[in-house]
Amino acid sequence: MAESGHPTRKPDLAGLVLGTVMTASATYAIIQGGATGYAKAPIITMYVVFAVSLFMFVRVELRHPDPMLDLRLFRSASFSAVMGVAAVSVFGLVGVALLSVLYMERVGQTSPLDVGVRLLPLFGTFLLVTVVAARVLVHRVGLTPLITTGLVLIGAGSLALLATDASGGYEAMWPGLLIAGIGAGLLTAPSTAAAVNSVPPQQEGMAAAAVNMARQLGTVLGPSVLGTIVTSRFPRKLHDRLVEAGIPSPQADGIVEGGSHGGGATGLPASLARVVGTAVPRAFTDAVHLGSVIGGVVLIVMAVPAALFVRHKVHSPRTSAEA
Structure with missing residues (x-):
């Protein structure tokens, strides 16, 4: 097997610092801006x-003799598509998990222990399918079909969360978690293989590291974007629900302020408390549904460039060098 390491590695401290600042500033702006x-x-x-x-x-990366990330790798359509797949897939997986946790805790009033158990269809399936995909399916099916199918399935799992309602029941949730877990497991190993397959042998290590970096970016953006959508939309949805129930807008504003900080219907007259007690879970479910739709659409849209540009076969290092 050809050695993929670089013999004259030089530290790229400037690239490391700038990459950290870039990611941190964007994350802060997305999260805090939503609030x-x-x-x-x-x-x-x-x-x-x-x-x-x-x-x-x-x-800096274009000028550095030994950059942390060689941006010229993105000239490969396959490599660029795989980076998008890596970020978006984890964005979707973490997003589905976050939205599910928020729904179970805020609507279903589920304990933290039970939340962990109820996430097993997502993460347990993900781990099992990842092993099968890495050892069997990659060589039998090929990279592109697995990656494309995985993205579509995670997106479908996210959209399947639309079946949940204000009752907080788990019966409507677990099928979406199961589907998303299968999808994430299908594409994890293939996306790494596709990235390595898209570059010369001496840059395979950098390609594998770039995939992990893209996944970390998705890990940050998933909770940041989808969590912000839920927390920013919930007050508006709650206000609309209260007004629809006949509560004057100024009074609804005060209730929303309390509901947004977990106050719920505490201290309200019984008749009003019943209205609020019904409106809060419905409004929060509406907000979660919006996040599910956005996450699902992003994943399914990403399946198009994946299908078009990701290389279809697993090549050996020698074949990659000849390609």
């Missing part, structure tokens, strides 16, 4: 920091 508003000065500042650090990161 305070994206037009606030600190949020705008963070986006400026992100843009500047991104520009400098690209500039």
